[in-house]
Amino acid sequence: xxYLVFLLLxxxxxxxxxxxxxxxxYSKIVTQSKQYPVYLDMSEIDDVQAKDQxxxxxxxxxxxxxxxxxxxxxxxxxxxxxKSGGSVSYLxxxxxxxxxxxxxxxxxxxxxxxxxxxxxxxxxxxxAAVLHREDYYFNRFDSYKAGWNIPYEEGKGLIVDWETxxxxxxxxxxxxxxxxxxxxxxxxxxxxxxLPETWFGNQPEWDKPYIxxxxxxxxxxxxxxxxxxxxxxxxxxxxxxxxEEDLWSTPRGxxxxxxxxxxxFPVKMFYQDSLIYILGNSSVTSGYCDCITYNEExxxxxxxxxxxxxxxxxxxxPPMEVFFVASGQSVWGAFKNSDEESSYMERYLDYGIETDxxxxxxxxxxxxxxxxxxxxxxxxxxxLQLEAAYPDIAxxxxxxxDDVLAIANTEGLLLYDISNLEEIKTIP
Numbered sequence: 001x002x003y004l005v006f007l008l009l010x011x012x013x014x015x016x017x018x019x020x021x022x023x024x025x026y027s028k029i030v031t032q033s034k035q036y037p038v039y040l041d042m043s044e045i046d047d048v049q050a051k052d053q054x055x056x057x058x059x060x061x062x063x064x065x066x067x068x069x070x071x072x073x074x075x076x077x078x079x080x081x082x083k084s085g086g087s088v089s090y091l092x093x094x095x096x097x098x099x100x101x102x103x104x105x106x107x108x109x110x111x112x113x114x115x116x117x118x119x120x121x122x123x124x125x126x127x128a129a130v131l132h133r134e135d136y137y138f139n140r141f142d143s144y145k146a147g148w149n150i151p152y153e154e155g156k157g158l159i160v161d162w163e164t165x166x167x168x169x170x171x172x173x174x175x176x177x178x179x180x181x182x183x184x185x186x187x188x189x190x191x192x193x194x195l196p197e198t199w200f201g202n203q204p205e206w207d208k209p210y211i212x213x214x215x216x217x218x219x220x221x222x223x224x225x226x227x228x229x230x231x232x233x234x235x236x237x238x239x240x241x242x243x244e245e246d247l248w249s250t251p252r253g254x255x256x257x258x259x260x261x262x263x264x265f266p267v268k269m270f271y272q273d274s275l276i277y278i279l280g281n282s283s284v285t286s287g288y289c290d291c292i293t294y295n296e297e298x299x300x301x302x303x304x305x306x307x308x309x310x311x312x313x314x315x316x317x318p319p320m321e322v323f324f325v326a327s328g329q330s331v332w333g334a335f336k337n338s339d340e341e342s343s344y345m346e347r348y349l350d351y352g353i354e355t356d357x358x359x360x361x362x363x364x365x366x367x368x369x370x371x372x373x374x375x376x377x378x379x380x381x382x383x384l385q386l387e388a389a390y391p392d393i394a395x396x397x398x399x400x401x402d403d404v405l406a407i408a409n410t411e412g413l414l415l416y417d418i419s420n421l422e423e424i425k426t427i428p
Contacts, residue, residue: 027172034180036187037153038161044193045097045114050128054079054093059408060205061270062399063104068125069399070109071408072102074204078109080125081413086427088406088413094120094128100204101211101269103221108235110221112211115139115150115158117223119235132240134233138209143227145260150199150208156189163190205267206281212269214276216255222276224266229257255292256299264288272361273316281310289314291323303343304334312358317367317379324367324379326360331369331377331384351384353377359398363405363418370395370407376421388422 058074069081069088077096081088096102098114107123108131117137121129139158141148151159165187169178200207213223225231229246230253245253255276258266264282271277276292287310292301302323304314309327316323323334323345331353337346357369367377367384374393377384393416395407403419404427415427 027170029168030171030178031166031168032171032178032180033164033166034183035162035164036183036190037156037159038163038190038192039153039157040160040195041191041193042114042116042157046116046133048077048094048096048111048113048118048120048128048130050080050092050094050126052092053090056408056410056412059396059410061101061397062406062408062413063102064399064401064406065104065106068122069406069413070102070104070122071397071413072099074100075200078102078111079413080122086404086415088415090412092126094122094125096120100209101213103213103215105215105219105221105235110213110233110235112138112209112213115152115209117233119240131238132235134240134242137231137233137242138211138223140226141224144262145227148208148210148265157191160192160194160196163187206265210266212266212278214269214271216271216276222255222271224258224269228260230255254294254296254299256295256301258290258292259301261288267310268313275316277314279311279314285309287311289323289325291316301343302336302345304345306332306348313360315361315367317362317365319365320379320381322379324360324362326355326357326369328356328358329354331355331357331360331367349382353384358396361398361400363400364421366421368421370398374407374424388424390424393424 056073056079057076059071060074061072063070067083071079073079075098077099078094080091082091096111096113099111102109102111109120109122111118115136115138117134118130119132121131139149165183167178167180167183213221216222219236220232220234223231225244225246229244231244233242245257247257258278261282264280266278266280268279274294278290281287286307289304289311290301304323311325312328313326314323321336325332325334331351333349334345335347337344355369355371357371359370361368367379369375372394374390376388378387395409397408399406403417405416405418407414417425417427
């Protein structure tokens with residue numbers, strides 16, 4: 001009997017070994033991978049300083065004070081022209097990488113330096129100095145617009161890529177994952193100075209970060225806030241200040257905060273004749289424009305919607321109560337509703353003007369368009385009558401001050417006397 005027990009024991013042990021393998025699986029050698037974020041090294045981007053003259057590649061905006069014109073060069077920086085009598089001369093270039101918008105308050109420039117807001121002292125542009133830098137100022141959208149942000153980690157920076165590393169080792173059912181502690185120490189602070197090409201398309205204003213900056217009053221700069229709000233900044237007595245005004249603030253200020261539409265994003269904002277204009281794209285083929293008016297009692301805005309094109313520029317003509325809009329192919333009119341409490345237009349009209357103009361504005365009760373040429377039109381309810389055309393005047397942005405029109409193109413900045421629209425003359 002004892003012999004029989006010993007004879008059966010090996011079979012019992014073998015059976016236990018098979019059962020244990022099914023449940024415990026023992027240990028095995030595996031290879032596991034882990035992704036580590038690659039952060040943007042901002043050292044090159046942070047280098048904001050005055051340099052010698054550089055070619056003007058993509059002018060998009062002009063601002064000025066008593067002494068200088070400042071011409072924004074998209075994604076590059078700001079070109080400075082000095083005023084001298086009635087003419088201008090090139091002074092210097094202020095490098096500010098990935099610039100997409102800027103505003104001027106006296107002798108201070110508020111610029112987006114990619115996602116950061118930098119305040120520059122430009123009292124002497126040749127010695128432009130950074131007075132203040134506000135990190136991620138244009139990358140703090142929340143609520144339903146968090147997707148507008150470029151991915152970043154607080155305290156670490158912008159995430160521009162991911163790097164995968166593999167580790168081979170032994171795991172068990174009790175310890176199913178490998179210990180990546182050593183790898184974490186090696187790869188937890190990966191950086192690069194290169195930005196993904198996919199972040200920048202042929203039209204940078206359509207790309208993140210979404211920037212819009214205007215000067216209201218004498219010392220405040222308005223930009224898009226975190227959600228349905230204004231982000232308002234100032235730099236006074238050596239101190240940077242920032243606050244938010246949203247749709248739910250009391251009071252909400254004299255200009256209605258911008259409204260963030262679903263599946264839409266802003267591409268341009270400017271301030272003209274006491275109106276704030278916000279242009280945006282709402283789909284592949286459609287766009288909108290919110291025209292925000294000054295109102296002490298209840299902030300109000302007019303909403304213009306264009307299902308077949310994305311508006312490039314807009315201006316308002318009070319005598320006809322119409323907004324003239326440049327589509328890039330024609331000029332449209334958006335007529336205000338007779339009901340003053342309605343924010344929507346009464347009717348839209350395509351004037352059928354064949355033009356590549358990217359700018360439209362009013363001068364001496366005429367409609368002016370600017371693109372590959374400058375054209376002057378007499379407006380009426382149903383027609384724009386061409387009165388003068390100047391094929392030798394071309395530009396991508398302008399600034400009008402009384403009878404002086406400043407126009408920037410890749411050749412530089414030129415001034416024109418527009419006191420007589422039938423005979424516009426260059427100011428030497």
